[in-house]
Amino acid sequence: MQIENKVTFPRLGNYHIPISTFVEKxxxxxxxxxxxxxxxxxxxxxxxxxxxxCVPFKYNIGNYIEALENGANILIQAGGGxxxxxxxxxxxxxxxxxxxxxxFFNINDRKFKPLRYYELLKKINSKLTFxxxxxxxxxxxxxxxxxxxxxxxxxxxxxxxxxxxxFENVEKRFLVELKKTEKIRDVNxxxxxxxxxxxxxxxxxxxxCLKVGIVGExxxxxxxxxxxxxxxxxxxxxxxxxxxxxxxxxxFSRKHKKSRTLKLAKPYLQYDIGADGVDSVAHSKELAKKGxxxxxxxxxxxxxxxxxxxxxxxxxxxxxxxxxLYFSFDSQTSETGVKTRLExxxxxxxxxxxxxxxxxxx
Amino acid sequence: MNxxxxxxxxxxxxxGVIIDENNNILAEKYLWTEGNPINAVRNLLDxxxxxxxxxxxxxxxxxxxSARKLVGAILNAQVVKNEITAHAIGTxxxxxxxxxxxxIGGQDSKIIILDDGxxxxxxxxxxxxxxxxxxxxxxxxxxxxxxxEFGVHALKSKNPTKIAARCTVFAESDLVHKAxxxxxxxxxxxxxxxxxxxNYLNNVGKGKxxxxxxxxxxxxxxxxxxxxxFEEAIGEQVIVDKYGHLMGGLGIAIFAKNQGxxxxxxxxxxxxxxxxxxxxxxxxPNNCEIISVYRNGVLIDFWGNRCDNGALI
Numbered sequence: 001m002q003i004e005n006k007v008t009f010p011r012l013g014n015y016h017i018p019i020s021t022f023v024e025k026x027x028x029x030x031x032x033x034x035x036x037x038x039x040x041x042x043x044x045x046x047x048x049x050x051x052x053x054c055v056p057f058k059y060n061i062g063n064y065i066e067a068l069e070n071g072a073n074i075l076i077q078a079g080g081g082x083x084x085x086x087x088x089x090x091x092x093x094x095x096x097x098x099x100x101x102x103x104f105f106n107i108n109d110r111k112f113k114p115l116r117y118y119e120l121l122k123k124i125n126s127k128l129t130f131x132x133x134x135x136x137x138x139x140x141x142x143x144x145x146x147x148x149x150x151x152x153x154x155x156x157x158x159x160x161x162x163x164x165x166x167f168e169n170v171e172k173r174f175l176v177e178l179k180k181t182e183k184i185r186d187v188n189x190x191x192x193x194x195x196x197x198x199x200x201x202x203x204x205x206x207x208x209c210l211k212v213g214i215v216g217e218x219x220x221x222x223x224x225x226x227x228x229x230x231x232x233x234x235x236x237x238x239x240x241x242x243x244x245x246x247x248x249x250x251x252f253s254r255k256h257k258k259s260r261t262l263k264l265a266k267p268y269l270q271y272d273i274g275a276d277g278v279d280s281v282a283h284s285k286e287l288a289k290k291g292x293x294x295x296x297x298x299x300x301x302x303x304x305x306x307x308x309x310x311x312x313x314x315x316x317x318x319x320x321x322x323x324x325l326y327f328s329f330d331s332q333t334s335e336t337g338v339k340t341r342l343e344x345x346x347x348x349x350x351x352x353x354x355x356x357x358x359x360x361x362x
Numbered sequence: 363m364n365x366x367x368x369x370x371x372x373x374x375x376x377x378g379v380i381i382d383e384n385n386n387i388l389a390e391k392y393l394w395t396e397g398n399p400i401n402a403v404r405n406l407l408d409x410x411x412x413x414x415x416x417x418x419x420x421x422x423x424x425x426x427x428s429a430r431k432l433v434g435a436i437l438n439a440q441v442v443k444n445e446i447t448a449h450a451i452g453t454x455x456x457x458x459x460x461x462x463x464x465x466i467g468g469q470d471s472k473i474i475i476l477d478d479g480x481x482x483x484x485x486x487x488x489x490x491x492x493x494x495x496x497x498x499x500x501x502x503x504x505x506x507x508x509x510x511e512f513g514v515h516a517l518k519s520k521n522p523t524k525i526a527a528r529c530t531v532f533a534e535s536d537l538v539h540k541a542x543x544x545x546x547x548x549x550x551x552x553x554x555x556x557x558x559x560x561n562y563l564n565n566v567g568k569g570k571x572x573x574x575x576x577x578x579x580x581x582x583x584x585x586x587x588x589x590x591x592f593e594e595a596i597g598e599q600v601i602v603d604k605y606g607h608l609m610g611g612l613g614i615a616i617f618a619k620n621q622g623x624x625x626x627x628x629x630x631x632x633x634x635x636x637x638x639x640x641x642x643x644x645x646x647p648n649n650c651e652i653i654s655v656y657r658n659g660v661l662i663d664f665w666g667n668r669c670d671n672g673a674l675i
Binding site for chain 1: 428443444445446447480481482483484485486568571646647648649650660668
């Protein structure tokens with residue numbers, strides 16, 4: 001008897017929806033999405049990972065194990081740019097030595113090459129036509145675009161909602177409907193429907209509200225569990241949150257020519273400092289120029305490219321007089337510590353802006 | 363007369379300040395937390411009450427420090443605020459033109475940069491407790507010296523020993539090593555003070571422009587050896603206030619006074635029975651640890667749950 005293929009991949013924010021659609025449609029395979037990240041996921045991941053590896057590795061291992069427990073037997077890993085590029089091999093070895101049986105596909109590209117993906121998928125599903133591949137590729141491009149646009153709007157406004165929970169309810173319904181889309185037209189319709197719904201939610205947003213940009217390493221930026229829901233926490237203080245890094249940025253609109261991002265980061269950078277380091281500097285400069293009130297820089301503990309860019313951000317912070325708060329996340333991070341520093345950051349920003357009179361007692 | 367209470371419950375010590383409407387300190391108390399914040403606050407209130415006249419009425423309460431939430435629930439506080447904001451407000455009330463606040467407490471250390479009386483930047487130590495008060499007091503024990511006398515010993519030294527204090531664990535083994543090969547005790551102590559200052563400046567103070575006037579506070583500021591080491595390293599005068607250890611409490615009291623809301627406060631809280639319970643929520647694999655606080659057997663507050671499934675009230 002042939003065993004049914006069940007594909008899984010590490011979780012990242014809400015992007016399991018487009019990835020599932022793509023795998024289901026192009027491979028004719030079942031997808032076994034790993035359960036939403038919980039404390040158990042990170043405990044499993046930490047137990048079976050090297051201690052000093054960065055925290056995305058640990059979340060990935062936890063995701064794989066929980067999916068394998070649910071019957072997954074084809075594992076996909078993607079990514080690169082830093083030492084993450086070698087994570088796939090190590091994770092495969094770790095999971096094999098734990099006794100799981102599976103096939104492991106490692107799509108490890110720094111650059112985004114759709115054609116190579118087609119060749120790879122064709123190896124698994126020989127019936128896949130190029131036309132079909134392109135159609136679904138465009139479909140998930142639309143899905144990703146929809147997720148990113150919707151999330152962006154939510155980030156900017158959720159802190160000001162009048163009835164608590166309005167935004168989250170609409171987002172939940174949006175994700176449920178998006179999961180069911182099979183045609184490009186459906187995706188467009190659902191996007192229009194929900195962005196209109198979102199815009200109808202009553203908000204009370206002052207013109208001079210606090211605006212904070214969040215920059216740093218992509219995994220901890222995108223996966224809210226790994227950053228202790230920092231965006232939600234910021235929003236709860238009534239802050240508009242801006243984030244550049246999302247999948248549509250990383251795959252589709254990032255200036256792939258390094259020189260262009262580097263130009264944006266001038267005069268602070270002359271050379272590429274690895275992975276998303278240049279983006280962090282370029283975006284921080286942009287945020288400072290746009291008159292944002294503060295920047296939060298987050299990274300996994302020990303993330304080299306982001307450590308590289310920290311001294312540069314300190315200089316930028318002095319030049320533009322914009323405060324920057326730094327966080328490192330690991331499986332051991334204290335949530336209280338994060339909250340204390342965020343609260344102090346908010347107090348400082350509102351004192352600087354003179355929004356809260358009790359804070360300026362003298 | 364109206365008065366306002368500020369309580370700063372740190373990992374090592376608990377501080378209480380009562381001020382009048384003009385920010386004058388009417389009563390103050392400093393004692394060890396000893397791992398039991400509820401008990402510490404009870405003793406603190408006893409000590410504060412003794413210093414007050416009968417006609418004084420506490421109108422608002424603020425709490426800060428690492429046990430601020432728990433003690434805030436117990437005291438029914440109007441304000442529960444982080445220690446960074448509290449320290450800035452407290453120090454500004456005494457030194458309106460301060461530009462840099464260096465603060466080293468029991469388990470954390472922070473730097474606050476101010477510009478025209480407004481916090482412009484701050485940093486707090488992350489991940490590591492090297493060079494904080496609890497580190498110094500454990501080393502004092504090892505050397506058989508009271509931590510309060512550390513500074514006096516340090517000043518006697520003419521040739522401070524170099525100690526690798528980047529990490530608490532390494533510092534301790536280096537210290538033992540230096541003692542065993544024959545360095546004098548006062549040299550080691552002076553070296554330790556120096557190491558604390560340089561570690562602070564390289565870690566917490568990294569990338570920050572330290573400008574005078576500089577105020578040094580927190581429990582470790584009482585150690586004249588560290589103050590001296592800071593002055594040498596920065597090349598500026600470092601001010602240590604006699605209320606340096608109370609700034610957090612003072613700040614949060616001022617904050618409580620200014621925030622507008624008032625509430626009944628009664629020192630008899632010390633006669634009530636407070637209990638805390640920790641339990642793991644079993645409604646999903648997140649297993650949030652929920653802490654609930656009971657007053658005389660009645661649940662008054664809880665926290666730790668990430669979603670409404672874990673709500674107890």
